[in-house]
Amino acid sequence: MGILISCKDASRLISQMQDGQLPFGRRMAVRLHLLFCDACTVFLRQLRFLRATMQRYTRD
Amino acid sequence: MTESDFATRINGHRAYLLRVAVLQLRDPALAEDVVQDTLIAALQGEAGFSGRSSVKTWLTGILKHKIVDAIRKKSREPAMSTLDEESRIEDFDALFDDTGHWESPSSDWGDPEAQLGRTQFFDIVEFCLEKLPPNTARVFMMREVMELDGSEICKELSITSTNLWVILYRARVALRLCLEEHWFAARSRTA
Numbered sequence: 484m485g486i487l488i489s490c491k492d493a494s495r496l497i498s499q500m501q502d503g504q505l506p507f508g509r510r511m512a513v514r515l516h517l518l519f520c521d522a523c524t525v526f527l528r529q530l531r532f533l534r535a536t537m538q539r540y541t542r543d
Numbered sequence: 544m545t546e547s548d549f550a551t552r553i554n555g556h557r558a559y560l561l562r563v564a565v566l567q568l569r570d571p572a573l574a575e576d577v578v579q580d581t582l583i584a585a586l587q588g589e590a591g592f593s594g595r596s597s598v599k600t601w602l603t604g605i606l607k608h609k610i611v612d613a614i615r616k617k618s619r620e621p622a623m624s625t626l627d628e629e630s631r632i633e634d635f636d637a638l639f640d641d642t643g644h645w646e647s648p649s650s651d652w653g654d655p656e657a658q659l660g661r662t663q664f665f666d667i668v669e670f671c672l673e674k675l676p677p678n679t680a681r682v683f684m685m686r687e688v689m690e691l692d693g694s695e696i697c698k699e700l701s702i703t704s705t706n707l708w709v710i711l712y713r714a715r716v717a718l719r720l721c722l723e724e725h726w727f728a729a730r731s732r733t734a
């Protein structure tokens with residue numbers, strides 16, 4: 484993977500970002516990808532939504 | 544508060560605790576045991592309840608520990624063997640076209656708060672969690688409900704960090720598709 488990544492790669496890295504920090508190069512590649520890609524930006528928002536959902540599930 | 548008031552309040556959360564434990568453990572008998580242990584520990588530990596968090600949050604905290612203990616025991620049994628099958632990433636290749644673009648990008652779900660106030664939404668969330676393969680659900684819940692770090696989960700289940708990322712990716716993508724289909728799309732049809 485270089486700095487230009489596909490949605491397929493980006494979506495995996497976006498998921499991985501929810502579980503810890505990515506290495507610098509990967510992080511930059513995701514950031515760059517998100518600047519131009521609405522579908523992956525939506526995917527990122529959905530993963531954050533899922534996290535908020537699961538947190539709310541066990542709290543009042 | 545009298546002792547029986549406290550016991551009644553705690554018992555009121557029993558059904559919820561059992562749902563969480565079953566989703567996580569996929570073993571109704573074991574889930575019953577874990578919830579029973581949780582309620583006993585809660586009654587014995589009433590003094591530890593500060594009242595700063597809600598009873599539900601406090602009970603969930605106790606339940607998380609009991610579930611981790613149960614998983615620790617269970618992970619030594621062969622039932623975890625399907626983890627290998629559940630950590631294959633190729634299954635999701637169909638989501639993307641040959642050039643690696645999304646085959647069908649999904650809609651923006653908007654502000655979580657708008658959905659999270661609805662009880663039916665959580666019924667759909669539970670339905671979607673039940674549809675996940677057992678170990679996938681277990682790992683996802685360890686991460687997102689019990690809020691364990693990746694490294695702790697890898698240690699408890701003896702899996703690699705790559706396995707973990709694949710399983711979590713798999714869980715998230717599957718939940719996203721399920722919620723899209725059974726909640727968001729259904730709502731936009733009726734709206």
